[in-house]
Amino acid sequence: MKLNDVTYMRLILAAVAAFILAACASMGRPTGGEYDVDPPVYVQSNPAIGSVNFKKNHITIDFNENVQVEDVMNKVVVSPPQKNIPSITANGKRVTAELRDSMLDNTTYTIDFSDAIKDLNEGNTLDGFAIDFSTGDSIDSLRIAGMVFEARTLEPAQNMLVGVYSNLSDTAITTLPLERIGRTNQLGQFIIRGLKPGDYRIYALNDINRDYHWDRSEDVAFYDVTVSPYAEPTTVSDTLITLDGRDSIVTHPGTNYFPNDILLTWFNEGYKAQYLKDYTRPDRRRLLLNLAAPSDTFPTITLLNGPAAGKRIDELAILNTGMTRDTLEYFITDTALMAQDTMMLALHFLRTDTLQQLSWGNDTIRVLYREPKANKTKEKKVKKKKDDEENSDSIVGPQLTFLNISAKTSNTQEIYLPIIFEVNQPLDTIIPEGLHLEMIRDTIFDTLAVPELVRVDPFNTMRYKVEYKWEPGVKYRFSADSASIVGIYNEWNKPFKHEFTARALEDYSLLAFN
Incomplete structure (x- = not known):
């Protein structure tokens, strides 16, 4: 029997519907596309890179994908150095920087992100990114680049502050803040941007207290000659790739900045400021003075109270000190001084002054001895035991303490x-x-x-x-x-x-x- 046309069409529609339902029910895993290996790409900023006559302290930078700014305190630097720490945040595709110092006139500002900017998902790093602008009619564009190593191991120095002075005095690094700064990346590389033509001295610092100059306890590196930055025009070659995969080489004008091969090696002279850190009397026999740094010249200490007032402590005690000469331990030999709970002492000793030089100074200290509760309890038990022994017929010798x-x-x-x-x-x-x-x-x-x-x-x-x-x-x-x-x-x-x-x-x- 032949099927009529209506029945035949119904069978075809049913087969198509069954096929569609079967396809919808099949399970699969979405691929998500190719893995992203490219760092974020700069799109625009306000102000634009190289802008002049921009005097606002609010800067925004846009990228082609969501970004994050990592370790802002240690990786991002602003030139000239800021007394108040800038606020730098990332939100979506935008990075915002808020400078909290007053903007200086006719000054080139540089925000150097080093390797702090990464995309949000894969963490691809945008290395060496910086933005600069000027509050005046012109912008300073010269640069100095190089690397910093540790002198002892030749390991690259990471997150070390590198800066310059146009003041060529040897003492500038100890009193004045660095004029232009950069920071080393994970490979020890640095770039100092926004320089004017002229002669500079270059230093690298482990600026622990963030005052932008060297304190003698900090790591330091210096270049032993002055440097004069300059630029030379050059031709840069790039490869362009079309959508269908064809590539071609194009050239355009560019600029090379020199010097770009400065090598600095940091060291630490092991300097410590000298002062009296603390003093204690751990027991009746001992007086402890702790100095902040080793010393070859010991203080003169005079007793101001008690039966031995006016005598020097070295007449009443024996000094013991370790190889470092920073802990002075006096073993008291005078029995009257041992029994004295309060000692008033006049000290005449070498200490570091405001110019970081050792000079003689005087101080008066009051040292107290407080009997520990455990000792008091032990004394009561010993006294009770002694009383019990006196009331008994047994004879017990005195307790002996041995030299260890x-x-x-x-x-x-x-x-x-x-x-x-x-x-x-x-x-x-x-x-x-x-x-x-x-x-x-x-x-x-x-x-x-x-x-x-x-x-x-x-x-x-x-x-x-x-x-x-x-x-x-x-x-x-x-x-x-x-x-x-x-x-x-x-x-x-x-x-x-x-x-x-x-x-x-x-x-x-x-x-x-x-």
Whole structure:
């Protein structure tokens, strides 16, 4: 039986509808297009790059995609340097900069973003982007470029401030803010823009306190000759690609800026300002003074109160100080001064003045000793125990406090170095017969010459050394008999022993020179 035309059309429509429904129900993952590897592209700004007679402090910059500005405080710099930190934000495709200082007349302003601008999604960096404009009728356009390295390691210096002075005085860097600045990127590269013709001195700073000049504690680099920037015309070649993929090379006029190869190496002289940081009395026997920097000249300290008023502290105590000479530890030997809770002291010492020079100054300090609660509780317990013992028939001797001695070198001894020991108070007496040095021969310790305890440092009364020509790979033992070492407070040591093995020659390298 033949189908009529109406029925035939209905069957065709049903088949088409079924096919469409099947296609709509199939699942798939959208591709999202090709991965973006291009940095943001500058579109326009207000003011336009290179504008003149622009005196507003509100600047906007538009890009072809959504952007972000990363680490504004460390990467973005404004020339001339701003006393008040500018506000720089990103919103969508626009970056906004608000300069909070008063705008200077006839001045070229540069906002150098270095590598701070990235697209929002993939984080592609727009490196070396900057915008400049002038508040006068002309704009300064010369540049100086180069790199900064660390002198010790030759590693590139990142986020370091680089700037110039037209004032060629050697002291300008310590008193005046830099006139034009740039900042190094992750490769240590920098560009200083917006320069006038003339002679300049170039410096790089790790400007910690953001005052745009060098403080002696900061890292610094300098170029040892003056620099005169200049520009030369050139021809620049670019490749243009059409929509259908065909490319062609075009040329247009351009400018080369010199010098562009300045190399700076930063260093730090390790300067510290000298002053009295703090002072404490941790116990009745000790007075501690902490200086901000090492000193070869110790302060003159005079006691102003108590039975010993008018005497110098070095008449009443023994000074101990470490190798750094910045911590002065006085061990009080006068019993009346030990019992004194409050000490008024007059200090005459070297300190840094406003010109960053050491000069003699005077100060008066009041040092208090407060008995710790734990000590008071312990004293009550000792007193109660003593009372209980007096009421009993048993006889108990006094509590003894011993001198502490410890080895500061390990059990593996370098064969070319002495062994080091440390005590907890200055020493009064060392009995040589109580000191022993031995070495193992066939599992038996053989006695060597009597060792001599010698101070490691003339000002360090707590650290001593024993020097000997150690045999490689041999085991040694240093020992001190009980009461062979006595401190200034009439405390002596318990029996002490330190065993160690000298390193084998195989642990060292051999270097021969001809």
